[in-house]
Amino acid sequence: MWLLEMNDTKEQLAAYSKTVDKELDALLSWWKTYAVDHAQGGFYGEVTNRNKAIAEEPKGIVLNSRILWTFSAAYLLKANKEDLAIARRAFEYLSTYFYDSLNGGFYWSLYPNGEVLDGKKQIYGQAFAIYGLSEYYKASGDGKALEMAKETFTLIEKHSFDPVHLGYIEAFDQAWGGLRDLRLSDKDLNVEKSMNTHLHIIEAYANLYCCWKDEHLQKAIKQLLFVFKTHIIIDDRLSLFFASNWHPQSTLISYGHDIEAAWLLQECAESLGDLEEITLFKKIALAIAVAVQDGVDVDGGMYYEYDPVAGNTIREKHWWPQAEAMVGFFNAYQLSGDISFLHKSIKSWAYITANLKDKEHGEWFWGRYPDGELMKENKAGFWKCPYHNGRACLEIIRRINHSTILPQT
Structure with a gap:
């Protein structure tokens, strides 16, 4: 090159x-x-390699949160108002349709019209919601985004945190009850804890800490750093899947x-x-x-x-x-x-x-x-x-x- x-x-x-x-x-x-879905709101669930939107595909919290983060971060770097407008669109859709006003947290996926498809609380998805919301707060100053990020942090700590072995359990049902299938995707193992989820929890928590110097949040980040250096990183590599006591499963x-x-x-x-x-x-x-x-x-x-x-x-x-x-x-x-x-x-x-x-x-x-x-x-x-x-x-x-x-x- x-x-x-x-x-x-x-x-x-x-x-x-x-x-x-x-x-x-x-x-x-x-x-x-x-990617913008002008007919049903938010963003399309799928767009082909030839740039054709597939309007009937579900909409996921991961895609929406990552769009929210990306365009917020881009605005912070370049100050392009069009980027902030896309970030605002992602925030409005996330806070209106993905947010579970009854149980708290964010649904995993929606039908294209915004109705709930899968209401489970996958912690990976909750983490990306925090990541996007905190970045959007930095870009926009919208206090609602920060409050939603704080609330989601509190819910993760309440339901997912393991006080015995540290770390976080992978997933819960819509009302934050237990699930048998904790997998993030079909290719993942059905285990209590994964490197991938923990990497994106700490990523989200660190971004939130930039906006909110909370002692509990600071402690959670320190504990996650401890988990990585003690359990996840082995001989300069990251193990991927674990039992609740951090025994490697892969x-x-x-x-x-x-x-x-x-x-x-x-x-x-x-x-x-x-x-x-x-x-x-x-x-x-x-x-x-x-x-x-x-x-x-x-x-x-x-x-x-x-x-x-x-x-x-x-x-x-x-x-x-x-x-x-x-x-x-x-x-x-x-x-x-x-x-x-x-x-x-x-x-x-x-x-x-x-x-x-x-x-x-x-x-x-x-x-x-x-x-x-x-x-x-x-x-x-x-x-x-x-x-x-x-x-x-x-x-x-x-x-x-x-x-x-x-x-x-």
Whole structure:
């Protein structure tokens, strides 16, 4: 890639920021153009790779909350009023239709007309609601958003927190009662606790703490950091599934989650301002970034998973690990000054540009199989949101243009 051919690091960084900034504008434009459901409100549940909305598909809390976060964060960076308007649309739809006014919290999914489809309280979904609401509060100053985020935090602590072993139980029914099936998705194990849910709880709590310096919230973030360094991170890798007592239930390695957690946990530690925790999680971030390099192909693309027991690597390259690799490796460059990490970040971006960015219809494809064939999943959907790729662009732009901690080169 032409960026890697530049000899001057400052010019490399400036060019990297410029191309990513252009991509962020393109991504935001795509979602504003094709995802808005003008007929039934909110946003479509699915949009195809040819930009055709599938109006009959359900609407999920994950997609709506991630749209809320992305456009709020984009407004905070760029001050584009159109982005704030989309964030406001997401907030109004979330607070009107997804919010459970009887039991509190947010429904998992809705029919296209806004009626409840699945009212369960999946903690992963509650966390993303907090994440989006707190970011929207920062962008808009709307006190209702902050109050809803606070209320959801209180509900998670009341119903999901495990006072014996720490951490959080995965899911509950609509009235916050117990469930037999706790799975986040069909591919997950039916266990009490997962790395994925805990990563996004701490992410949400740290974002809320930026707006609300509550002692209980601060304690919850510290406990989550303890859980990660004590139970979830093992030999610079993240275990994925656990029993309630934190006994691991899987040996799988998720490369994308490893590199995402590397920089995200550091950011969560920094939100507390605790120097000891910050120092530790910077070391952890760098160690994970070193370890995860065995999941990167020669073309810069990051593989999906590895099973150390079977010795089998799933060599699919999904869109979101590539986005997280951009940030995780760039963060490692900031921490270490090692130019090879900057090059890995740029190579991740090069892989995305060459293989995942849809140059004809916009946005990114879901991913590619090992033989290079495109995956057929839709451009937008229950899990395909502007969060990973939009956030990666926002992070790279901020870190290059606004950071005071770039290595001296």
